[in-house]
Amino acid sequence: MNTAQFGKKGWTPERIKDLSVKTFVITGTTSGTGFEAARILLSKNARVVMLNRNPKKAADTIAQLKQLLGNNIDVINITMDLGVQASVKKAAAEVLEKVVRIDALMCNAAIAQVPKHTITVDGWESQMGTNYYGNFTLQALLFPLIEKSKGRIVTVGSLGYDMGIKAIKFDDLNWDKDYTPNDAYSQSKLAQIMTIYELQDRLKAAGRTDVKAYACHPGSSRTNLINTSGSFMMKMIFGLMKLSPLTQPAENGAYPELMCATEPELDQTAFYGPTGRSNWVGPVGPHELKPHAKDKMAAKRLWDLSEKETGVSWNL
Numbered sequence: 006m007n008t009a010q011f012g013k014k015g016w017t018p019e020r021i022k023d024l025s026v027k028t029f030v031i032t033g034t035t036s037g038t039g040f041e042a043a044r045i046l047l048s049k050n051a052r053v054v055m056l057n058r059n060p061k062k063a064a065d066t067i068a069q070l071k072q073l074l075g076n077n078i079d080v081i082n083i084t085m086d087l088g089v090q091a092s093v094k095k096a097a098a099e100v101l102e103k104v105v106r107i108d109a110l111m112c113n114a115a116i117a118q119v120p121k122h123t124i125t126v127d128g129w130e131s132q133m134g135t136n137y138y139g140n141f142t143l144q145a146l147l148f149p150l151i152e153k154s155k156g157r158i159v160t161v162g163s164l165g166y167d168m169g170i171k172a173i174k175f176d177d178l179n180w181d182k183d184y185t186p187n188d189a190y191s192q193s194k195l196a197q198i199m200t201i202y203e204l205q206d207r208l209k210a211a212g213r214t215d216v217k218a219y220a221c222h223p224g225s226s227r228t229n230l231i232n233t234s235g236s237f238m239m240k241m242i243f244g245l246m247k248l249s250p251l252t253q254p255a256e257n258g259a260y261p262e263l264m265c266a267t268e269p270e271l272d273q274t275a276f277y278g279p280t281g282r283s284n285w286v287g288p289v290g291p292h293e294l295k296p297h298a299k300d301k302m303a304a305k306r307l308w309d310l311s312e313k314e315t316g317v318s319w320n321l
């Protein structure tokens with residue numbers, strides 16, 4: 006696939022056909038790209054299961070979506086704190102009770118640029134624990150139903166994978182030494198992307214190719230990301246960036262994950278996002294991925310470590 010195939014505008018949701026009978030599970034829909042992705046899926050008649058940590062915000066989100074799209078939309082929320090393994094496990098069990106199929110699991114939720122070194126209740130640095138281990142467990146636990154549904158796993162990464170140390174810091178995964186918010190966030194997003202390509206390899210080796218796994222990112226989108234967890238300085242910097250053409254509306258930021266969740270005939274080995282200036286904005290399609298995201302030795306090591314750390318096995 007190349008962007009040209011979708012014309013000058015790149016991939017847009019106009020390509021999504023009617024999604025009646027399809028079910029999408031999406032994390033972090035109370036704002037930003039997750040909200041926009043849920044809205045667009047619902048507007049195409051999909052069933053959407055939202056996984057959010059704050060029940061009040063989730064209820065407000067459903068009310069807002071109903072106001073926009075009407076009362077007949079098929080949407081529920083299941084409470085899940087991605088940064089707490091027990092909560093992820095409970096939510097995954099509830100999803101499996103409530104839905105009979107998953108056409109795509111869209112791993113959209115994340116925290117970013119956490120100013121102070123923080124450790125989760127499970128003992129991991131907060132961005133690694135939330136963005137990486139949370140998703141690792143959620144994906145593994147929902148995998149059997151995704152496989153039965155011949156569905157997809159979509160990881161929302163970040164161009165941050167190519168910032169910071171551009172490697173997995175195996176000797177200090179928790180950043181106990183020299184923590185910096187950006188390096189820790191970047192590592193968590195690199196780990197997320199790396200694991201998607203490792204999953205593809207493992208599925209292929211096991212001959213279990215019914216599930217497709219994709220990695221994408223929203224470029225630089227005007228969302229709440231930095232406002233929620235970033236430092237005062239980061240909020241100032243991103244606040245200024247939001248005024249420039251180097252950012253795009255949250256809706257556009259949702260296109261890559263929507264494409265990966267719905268578009269037939271995508272290349273799993275690609276990395277999807279905006280193809281305009283610096284890959285921050287512009288038409289959506291595949292674009293360059295730096296080789297460190299496919300460092301096979303690191304990916305294998307990280308996968309094995311993650312099964313050990315979380316106690317969750319994919320049984321592939």
Ligand SMILES: NC(=O)c1ccc[n+]([C@@H]2O[C@H](COP(=O)([O-])OP(=O)(O)OC[C@H]3O[C@@H](n4cnc5c(N)ncnc54)[C@H](OP(=O)(O)O)[C@@H]3O)[C@@H](O)[C@H]2O)c1
Nearest residue numbers: 033034035037038086087088114115163225226228229230
């Ligand atoms: N915006 C960008 O320019 C940009 C750039 C690169 C990558 N990304 C990626 O894009 C994705 C979406 O982010 P966004 O920009 O749309 O940010 P956002 O507006 O802050 O949305 C993030 C969503 O994740 C949820 N969330 C955060 N921590 C959670 C947890 N522990 N458990 C469950 N849900 C949690 C938030 O819920 P609450 O309302 O409860 O906080 C919110 O619904 C993220 O994966 C992010 O890394 C964004």
